[in-house]
């Protein structure tokens with residue numbers, strides 16, 4: 001795979017109830033990315049947006065974002081998954097040779113719609129949906145229990161992931177204020193109330209409002225635009241079967257296969273030593289461990305043994321991850337942006353020293369049914 | 380032909396400023412949906428109406444599906460509509476469970492008293508169905524335990540015919 | 548960068564107003580079965596990646612490809628979902644093209660699937676919510692909701708199309724007969740297409756003009772039906788396509804360009820507001836596509852066109868905007884039979900969207916049929932040899948146009 005450069009990015013701060021109109025937020029993000037790269041709107045040759053008609057409460061919700069997202073008279077399209085999938089489509093368009101600058105933006109305002117109800121529309125309407133026993137809440141509980149039962153991992157150990165991420169989020173000025181908890185303890189997490197036993201409320205990525213944007217350019221153009229491009233050297237994506245009963249929820253086969261595809265493209269043989277930092281979209285604390293294992297950072301069931309603190313051996317989610325705020329359609333895109341910040345040394349208080357190669361992931365569906373993973377490298 | 384009707388209400392708020400939230404048409408755009416279930420599920424729901432569980436079997440790998448499906452995803456083969464039907468018992472094994480105060484339906488999501496939801500593998504099948512576990516205290520619940528279907532007294536030929544699962 | 552991409556096969560489900568015999572995933576699997584049946588030697592397991600899309604609000608299912616994974620054969624395969632409203636099918640086809648063109652390791656053969664089962668939901672409510680946000684803004688400007696609720700029709704497709712039709716008619720000075728003639732040609736063509744919905748082999752202009760108005764100048768008999776259906780296309784590399792089929796169809800150019808959001812814009816500015824038949828997006832899409840495909844004289848070089856026209860005025864408009872005919876001359880061409888099956892430049896021999904409209908699938912059925920005409924496998928095959936063809940899509944709020952140019956020779960410019 002030929003490498004593609006990330007030449008600009010912008011993320012609006014995460015809010016649980018943003019005092020923004022949707023279009024203002026989109027404009028701030030897409031304009032912000034252009035300004036950071038020192039480019040003009042006319043330089044954009046293709047725009048890929050990521051929104052969801054259900055999240056936005058209107059049909060063809062993308063058709064009103066053409067102007068604010070920089071898509072006027074540009075070759076544009078919309079991906080309806082995670083922001084990280086929109087980056088994939090932008091990447092494909094750049095790799096095809098048809099486009100020289102792809103602008104990608106994604107996001108939604110979870111404060112404007114009933115999040116769990118809307119997630120329920122992902123379920124099979126001919127079988128499971130009318131009773132609503134399968135939803136994003138219960139599936140989180142099933143997934144964590146399956147993982148704990150299979151490998152004998154305790155709730156305390158999983159709570160430690162939440163503690164780490166919430167503390168990291170406190171160092172990230174763009175993280176959700178409610179998720180910035182510098183003094184949180186394992187006990188606080190375990191006592192935060194049942195979400196879907198054994199998952200507690202503080203182990204869950206809180207839905208919030210945000211739009212983020214990213215610019216991609218082919219190698220030659222990227223070097224003209226910036227002297228600090230970050231290269232996408234590998235990408236993998238994969239989808240698991242739908243029904244929870246068809247899957248082994250203690251692991252995540254789609255993440256494993258996506259990881260293999262991305263490592264293969266980037267030429268990575270030993271991920272745990274070759275990767276310096278990971279930004280993973282964990283919808284719940286335990287998913288970070290499952291993903292880390294599937295990506296080869298640790299043996300199955302031993303994810304908790306990784307020293308994943310900011311100054312650890314393999315820092316995971318130094319930005320706070322999705323536990324620091326989960327704006328639907330933007331979360332995976334933000335993970336990529338956070339990984340880029342680590343590689344360009346722009347991460348501030350949560351900078352991982354000497355990070356040269358990172359992975360960033362995005363997901364969509366119950367129990368992370370579809371996963372996408374990027375390998376990013378510093379110039 | 381059976382279909383399942385689900386009502387969707389899309390909340391459509393537009394934020395103008397901190398003080399003012401405009402709610403379009405008093406907050407609701409209503410759209411009704413009626414989902415065609417297809418002939419496989421149609422047969423399955425006919426069975427439920429008679430308090431009978433039917434699955435179908437992949438001709439290649441032999442996996443049995445509840446509810447029945449047209450295609451085995453593992454083998455990518457079509458399971459013919461007229462063949463490979465299997466009558467299954469009312470009993471099963473608890474594979475996984477969770478306890479949650481959240482009630483999520485098409486109209487709203489809210490919190491109420493905790494309830495227990497289980498993933499149950501019907502005996503003789505290779506996948507799980509997700510239903511409530513009834514009359515069980517959390518400390519009674521063990522993964523791997525045997526459970527059996529509690530039918531609703533009046534069945535309608537839809538997923539609600541199974542009220543939940545009881546400890547055997 | 549990039550590589551040549553070819554279409555190796557295309558398939559359809561049967562279309563009808565109510566496909567009540569199948570669930571949504573089963574409908575999709577029908578189209579996939581038909582697509583693979585036309586590509587002997589390719590099995591579902593040979594597909595490396597999938598692209599999928601529909602208009603989710605019409606069926607009350609969000610991201611339904613999660614649910615239909617197994618029915619597509621996509622279990623533990625890479626899958627991407629794209630959707631852009633009416634153009635969804637075109638968008639899915641284009642992303643199928645890009646998935647192959649990108650040359651990601653291990654991804655050579657891609658199945659693109661687009662579908663809609665409109666009988667499950669209320670399409671006009673779905674379409675009304677396209678306009679909804681703007682209506683509540685009018686509301687804040689002091690116009691009571693009761694008085695503007697009528698505008699909902701402006702958000703649904705028929706409202707904007709009628710507005711577009713009158714501006715176009717004013718420009719070209721055509722009569723309703725000219726619109727009816729397009730309808731007659733489409734529905735007679737549909738009668739020869741196995742998967743089409745409204746098949747009317749003996750329809751006459753008089754019969755069309757005999758139906759009542761839905762909204763002037765569009766009559767009931769001119770408006771597309773609402774269908775249930777699915778379409779699938781198989782994209783692969785140049786080398787593999789040669790193994791799979793006798794006549795691979797090369798995708799030489801693609802574009803999807805939007806101009807400003809139309810009709811219900813905030814401030815009444817923009818070309819769409821002034822003249823919704825202007826369609827700068829369509830003109831730009833055509834420019835981009837033809838330059839990639841090395842087409843300098845579309846009128847001469849293109850042998851066959853499938854354009855997305857739920858309403859007859861749009862068919863006339865698109866063939867002009869896409870460079871097939873001079874501005875305001877399309878009605879004459881239809882009258883002269885240029886666009887008929889045995890004409891010089893046949894258009895919509897499948898019957899087009901005007902005869903079959905499963906919205907999410909419609910914009911894919913255009914390039915799919917255009918490709919089959921090159922392969923010589925279309926139901927209503929034109930007698931002349933087709934070397935180069937185009938398939939277009941229309942959507943958004945009047946403003947987004949997808950276009951794909953295909954040929955029997957790999958001619959994509961790099």
Ligand SMILES: [Zn+2]
Nearest residue numbers: 437440451454
């Ligand atoms: Zn099988």
